[in-house]
Amino acid sequence: MKIYNAKLIIPGLLIFVVMATFPIWYNKGTAAPPPEPKLNTPAIQRMAEKQCVLPKDQMRTEHMQLLNEWRTEVVRNGNRLYVAWDGKEYNMSLQNECMRCHSNKSEFCDTCHVYAGLKSGSQPYCWTCHIAPKENK
Amino acid sequence: MESNRRSFLKIGGICALGLGALPVTKALARKAVPQVSEFPEALKANQWAMVVDMKKCWEKAEEDCKDCILACHQYHNVPDIGTLKEEIKWIWQESYHDTFHDQATQFNIENIEHNPIMVLCNHCTSPPCVRVCPTKATFKDKKSGIVKMDYHRCIGCRFCMAGCPYGARSFNFRDPIPYIKTELNMEYPARERGVVEKCSFCTERLARGLFPACVEACRHGALTFGDITDPNSSVRKVLAENYSIKRKPELGTGPNVYYII
Numbered sequence: 458m459k460i461y462n463a464k465l466i467i468p469g470l471l472i473f474v475v476m477a478t479f480p481i482w483y484n485k486g487t488a489a490p491p492p493e494p495k496l497n498t499p500a501i502q503r504m505a506e507k508q509c510v511l512p513k514d515q516m517r518t519e520h521m522q523l524l525n526e527w528r529t530e531v532v533r534n535g536n537r538l539y540v541a542w543d544g545k546e547y548n549m550s551l552q553n554e555c556m557r558c559h560s561n562k563s564e565f566c567d568t569c570h571v572y573a574g575l576k577s578g579s580q581p582y583c584w585t586c587h588i589a590p591k592e593n594k
Numbered sequence: 595m596e597s598n599r600r601s602f603l604k605i606g607g608i609c610a611l612g613l614g615a616l617p618v619t620k621a622l623a624r625k626a627v628p629q630v631s632e633f634p635e636a637l638k639a640n641q642w643a644m645v646v647d648m649k650k651c652w653e654k655a656e657e658d659c660k661d662c663i664l665a666c667h668q669y670h671n672v673p674d675i676g677t678l679k680e681e682i683k684w685i686w687q688e689s690y691h692d693t694f695h696d697q698a699t700q701f702n703i704e705n706i707e708h709n710p711i712m713v714l715c716n717h718c719t720s721p722p723c724v725r726v727c728p729t730k731a732t733f734k735d736k737k738s739g740i741v742k743m744d745y746h747r748c749i750g751c752r753f754c755m756a757g758c759p760y761g762a763r764s765f766n767f768r769d770p771i772p773y774i775k776t777e778l779n780m781e782y783p784a785r786e787r788g789v790v791e792k793c794s795f796c797t798e799r800l801a802r803g804l805f806p807a808c809v810e811a812c813r814h815g816a817l818t819f820g821d822i823t824d825p826n827s828s829v830r831k832v833l834a835e836n837y838s839i840k841r842k843p844e845l846g847t848g849p850n851v852y853y854i855i
Contacts, residue, residue: 532742533733534630535632535735536631537801538630538631538634552781586786588780
């Protein structure tokens with residue numbers, strides 16, 4: 458088998474492969490480590506059974522839907538009391554209930570939101586109005 | 595298999611039974627679903643209303659008493675921008691002439707025109723702000739009669755401000771948080787640039803069995819709060835004993851803030 462113009466084609470192919478794979482090998486090892494939201498707030502450590510409103514996996518994937526539903530129930534329907542699947546009662550409030558346990562916004566909320574690169578300064582726009590708890594730093 | 599009427603009916607019967615079992619299995623399979631409700635201590639009314647007794651306010655309170663304003667604005671993280679144009683106000687003082695310009699006679703009780711009147715959102719029975727809101731960010735709560743705001747939904751078009759004949763709505767021309775000069779109330783949110791805000795009759799306090807912050811703050815009992823539809827309520831008792839007026843009743847908005855002058 459003979460390749461016409463092999464002198465040009467083979468180096469050209471090599472250059473193409475190098476350039477096409479450039480992002481892969483250039484960024485190797487520089488990937489951001491996966492986020493580890495911290496649960497070591499005093500309120501959570503005091504809990505006998507560390508259980509959020511929904512099971513952990515569900516909270517991880519559906520907390521935004523839950524917050525949306527809570528917002529609608531509180532603002533539109535005036536219902537503020539939430540009885541969870543395990544019978545525990547919650548005040549449906551981001552500032553007064555979620556942040557009561559998760560008082561470490563920068564180590565809990567922000568770790569994932571920044572990692573996932575959410576828009577608006579890498580934070581969801583909850584915090585343009587809602588006031589995050591003061592963290593001692 | 596030979597198909598005849600008998601076997602057809604048998605199969606049909608089994609199919610019908612299967613369909614009938616579907617809702618039963620669904621009902622059995624349902625787990626304990628999260629329930630939502632009001633707090634048991636919540637105060638309820640068909641239409642919340644307020645009586646502002648300016649006589650008491652003028653006679654008993656000191657000249658510069660602003661307890662109700664301070665309590666409200668501190669509780670709701672209302673900013674103090676400092677300019678008249680961008681002023682944010684939930685409850686504030688207005689001149690007699692601007693409040694009751696339809697009432698003004700040429701010869702009034704002496705000095706009444708120089709006395710300030712406490713004004714706030716009237717939580718109208720047929721609120722024009724609600725009618726003009728294109729996103730339904732502001733709405734009349736059917737349970738309590740309060741004209742509420744959903745700040746999440748406000749697009750800042752300011753139609754409601756044009757619609758409100760009482761000037762009860764304020765627009766956030768800039769981020770209000772740096773201008774909150776009182777101590778931050780961590781239990782209540784602030785607002786952001788580009789939304790309209792106003793008095794909420796302390797919806798969040800009523801839900802917890804508390805009266806509005808201004809009513810609680812007034813040391814002279816000038817503010818009475820209650821259900822206007824209940825003949826035995828505190829507001830109805832005060833109204834039965836005193837002659838009262840409302841702001842701009844001729845507009846047909848049905849204000850629910852009454853004034854004793």
